[in-house]
Amino acid sequence: MSGSYLSLIFESSSISGGKAASWRDETGALIEAGLHVCFPYHRHLLSLLGELGAGSGIKWADAALRYVRTDGDVAELRFPRLPRPLNGAFAIARHRHLSLCDRLSALFGAVEATLSSHGWRSRYESITFAQWAQRRGLSKALVASVFEPMIGGLTFLRSDEVSARAMLDYIVAVGGSTDAYRVGQFRGGTAQVVIEPLVADLVARGGRIRTGCAVDSLVIDGGRATGVRLQDGNQVRADVVIVAVPSHQLGRLMPAALQHNPAIRSVARLQAVPVASVLVRFDRLLGGPPGLRLSPGCVFNTWADMAELLPELAGSGRSVLQLVVAPLRCPSLLDDAALTARVIADVRRILPAARAARVEKTVVTRTPHSVHAAIPGAEQLRPDVHIGVPGLLLAGDHVCTGHNPNMESAVISGLRAANLAIEAAR
Ligand SMILES: Cc1cc2nc3c(=O)[nH]c(=O)nc-3n(C[C@H](O)[C@H](O)[C@H](O)COP(=O)(O)OP(=O)(O)OC[C@H]3O[C@@H](n4cnc5c(N)ncnc54)[C@H](O)[C@@H]3O)c2cc1C
Numbered sequence: 001m002s003g004s005y006l007s008l009i010f011e012s013s014s015i016s017g018g019k020a021a022s023w024r025d026e027t028g029a030l031i032e033a034g035l036h037v038c039f040p041y042h043r044h045l046l047s048l049l050g051e052l053g054a055g056s057g058i059k060w061a062d063a064a065l066r067y068v069r070t071d072g073d074v075a076e077l078r079f080p081r082l083p084r085p086l087n088g089a090f091a092i093a094r095h096r097h098l099s100l101c102d103r104l105s106a107l108f109g110a111v112e113a114t115l116s117s118h119g120w121r122s123r124y125e126s127i128t129f130a131q132w133a134q135r136r137g138l139s140k141a142l143v144a145s146v147f148e149p150m151i152g153g154l155t156f157l158r159s160d161e162v163s164a165r166a167m168l169d170y171i172v173a174v175g176g177s178t179d180a181y182r183v184g185q186f187r188g189g190t191a192q193v194v195i196e197p198l199v200a201d202l203v204a205r206g207g208r209i210r211t212g213c214a215v216d217s218l219v220i221d222g223g224r225a226t227g228v229r230l231q232d233g234n235q236v237r238a239d240v241v242i243v244a245v246p247s248h249q250l251g252r253l254m255p256a257a258l259q260h261n262p263a264i265r266s267v268a269r270l271q272a273v274p275v276a277s278v279l280v281r282f283d284r285l286l287g288g289p290p291g292l293r294l295s296p297g298c299v300f301n302t303w304a305d306m307a308e309l310l311p312e313l314a315g316s317g318r319s320v321l322q323l324v325v326a327p328l329r330c331p332s333l334l335d336d337a338a339l340t341a342r343v344i345a346d347v348r349r350i351l352p353a354a355r356a357a358r359v360e361k362t363v364v365t366r367t368p369h370s371v372h373a374a375i376p377g378a379e380q381l382r383p384d385v386h387i388g389v390p391g392l393l394l395a396g397d398h399v400c401t402g403h404n405p406n407m408e409s410a411v412i413s414g415l416r417a418a419n420l421a422i423e424a425a426r
Pocket of ligand 1: 276
């Protein structure tokens with residue numbers, strides 16, 4: 001916010017960025033809360049980064065998703081310069097890991113999905129993607145080899161958990177055009193490319209961020225939000241309070257007077273997905289296809305070699321893999337050593353060069369409550385920015401924005417809340 005308004009942000013963590021945070025450890029290595037990528041359909045995020053002069057921090061790949069299977073066998077889902085649904089149909093038709101029957105089984109569903117309207121897709125909020133795929137005749141091998149790692153990477157769920165609507169929305173968003181399939185990676189980590197420019201801009205406009213400062217509860221007076229009570233006991237007054245905490249934490253900040261608010265009660269029913277991000281540094285370069293990689297049948301879904309992205313790793317002769325494990329529900333993976341061992345075993349299975357390579361460093365970052373699970377029925381539980389309480393606005397990826405929970409949804413809700421706050425304060 002700018003002009004005559006003072007924005008004061010309270011952040012409970014010692015660093016800004018939330019789930020998109022990244023930081024340097026004691027050795028200077030970049031650690032990310034999770035591997036983050038963006039797509040051209042993240043229009044609000046990209047326009048914000050453009051305004052902040054941070055757009056050049058994104059490295060855009062070509063219009064292809066790359067699947068890596070056992071023994072380094074790579075298949076591309078490459079989207080030709082054709083209008084949809086032809087681009088998707090051709091991409092699947094040329095995927096090397098699929099049989100002719102698998103490829104043909106995709107045709108009807110792919111055409112129907114990519115030409116669909118938002119209203120049509122909403123009808124599939126009550127069933128899972130696996131159920132939709134079965135009804136449309138998609139083969140099991142097609143779902144397992146192509147969609148399963150994609151679903152895991154985009155929603156952190158499995159095909160028999162995610163709502164068909166959520167996945168079809170993703171297919172349409174990233175399949176809108178051939179260029180829309182391009183994956184953008186952040187050259188210096190999300191902190192450097194996304195979070196630091198945002199924080200610098202806020203401070204330059206007179207705003208302040210107090211990190212390591214948790215809010216205890218919202219203060220309500222006469223039915224209106226009038227400020228927040230901090231965990232250190234202080235109380236801060238505000239004309240407008242924007243609560244931008246994850247869905248699983250919203251309820252506990254609300255005073256008794258708001259516990260029966262229908263929106264607050266609905267949000268409490270959203271379930272957050274547990275995920276982990278595993279960093280593995282090897283003593284040599286492992287090769288593999290460029291950009292974001294997807295691997296079916298592995299403990300991780302999506303992964304990348306940070307040696308391609310981070311200037312400090314150029315010339316180091318080392319691969320630093322960042323791998324996302326989701327959903328992380330298996331009890332045997334709750335131990336970091338066990339999780340790392342499974343990840344390394346799978347990396348060695350799919351990348352032959354990793355078999356003789358020595359592991360120099362591993363870091364596990366767990367996010368027990370990542371984004372809310374986009375399971376059937378979850379969409380109706382997402383709140384609006386305004387929930388009918390004067391002086392109170394909500395923001396965050398769980399807010400209903402027409403987008404699945406991700407950075408684009410967080411930015412859209414934040415912009416809406418900021419605009420409403422400015423209007424309210426006038
Ligand atoms: C492993 C992983 C990979 C991901 N990859 C992608 C990706 O590739 N692309 C993409 O678009 N999205 C991705 N996401 C999702 C993306 O990170 C989130 O959608 C986005 O960061 C959500 O932002 P948010 O502001 O809504 O919530 P958060 O990032 O969770 O921010 C909420 C903030 O509120 C703070 N807070 C909580 N309680 C309090 C309190 N009481 N007082 C003060 N502060 C409090 C928290 O510390 C946190 O900083 C990924 C997420 C994870 C976990």
